[in-house]
Amino acid sequence: MQLPVRAIFVFHAAARAGSISRAAEELGVTPSAVSQQIHALEIQLGLSLMHKSGRRVVLTEAxxxxxxxxxxxxxxxAEATAAIRGYRSVTALTVRATPTVSNKWLLPRLSSFLDAHPxxxxxxxxxxxxxxFNRELVDIEIRHGDGRxxxxxxxxxxxESFVPACSPKLAAPGSLAPEDLPDFRLIHSVKSQAQWSRWFALAGLRPETRWRRVLFDRSHMAIDAASDGMGIALESTMMMEREFAAGRLICPVAVPPKLCIVTQWIVCPRDHLRHxxxxxxxxxxxxxxxxxxxLRQAPDEVAGAEPVS
Structure with a gap:
């Protein structure tokens, strides 16, 4: 059965108004046209929906x-129709990124992209x-991994340059040597490609002290924990730019070993590049x-560190 959409809307208008003439005025048609639509709906449904009582209409039980x-x-x-009137045409772009990249790198910059491409x-x-990409409607992704x-x-x-970082309340910029770090609680990002064991090896150290540590499975949590003074994190300066710029994080090591890795990759199917x-x-x-x-002045330099090659 074909749905009698127009007749349904006319019936609804008349029932709401309680009057054929008021419904006709609201719809911009004649009272006769309203009556004809309601009659046609009643015939299709096989039952009576309303009857006249003076100048008004009264609904039957049905x-x-x-x-x-x-x-x-x-x-x-009706609300959706009113809302869509004049709605400008836009192109939707779905971007996937890790929570850390989303919160620490993309969000601070995203307004510049939106302003340039309204x-x-x-x-x-x-x-x-x-x-x-075969199942999900994602256009482009910034993916953490090895790029393969x-x-x-x-x-x-x-x-990305990975350096120790902590709140300036915990230690002053450049005030510590690598061998001092095991005396502090060390914050671990368990999924990071840059781990403390690797950093200490680059520094030529094999710490004998049992580490006090706290572990997080998201780097943005490790960064926030370090900002709050929980300990010293080993994180990417790319992800800590805002915290370094605001002075919430500093590099406490005067001459940290250089640890640079590409960990974030732009990924998509090749045919997406046609869009x-x-x-x-x-x-x-x-x-x-x-x-x-x-940038002539990297965040770790702002924080007082001088990485060595």
Missing amino acids: GERYFSSIGDEIGRI DIEVRLDGTNEPTD WPGLFVEGMGE KKVLTFLDWLREERAARRD
Whole structure:
């Protein structure tokens, strides 16, 4: 059965107004047209919905039940129609990134992309789960890992420098030597590619002291914990830019060993590169990457550290 949408809306208007003439005025049609639509609906349903009582209409029991059933739905359709009027056309771009990249790197910059491209509406999906591009509607991803994902377009976000970082309330910038760090609680990011054991090896140390430590499975939690004075974290300066700039974090080691790794990668199927929205976002990511590379004063230098090669 074909749904008599127009007749249903006319019946709803008449039932709500309690009058054929008022419904006709609201709909911009003649009272005769309203009566004809309601009559046609009654014939299709095989029952009477309303009858006249003077200048008003009175709903039958079936009409009351029908009006009650469709009232909320008609209201929602009317609200959606009013809301969509004049709604500007936008292009939706879904970006997936780890919670740390989303919170610590993308969010502080995202407004510049949105301001430059008001026709693109971004949905940011912050998760550690790698995208299954065959099943999920994700346009482009910034993925943590080693960059080895055959069959996909993969481009590094650039080297990240990993340095010890803590609140200035815990230690002053450049006030500690590498061998002093085991005396403090060390914050571990368990999924990070840069671990304390590797950093100490680069410093030429094999700490004998049993470490006091706290472990997190998200780097943004480790960064926040270090900012709160919980201990010393080993994290990427790329992810700690805001905290270093605001003075919430500093590098307490005067001459930290150099530990640089590419851990974040731009990933998507190659056929996604045919889409303008993906290329626009990719170009913007490259510009932001170049801006980081061109900085004359890195966050760890601001914090008082002088990494050695």
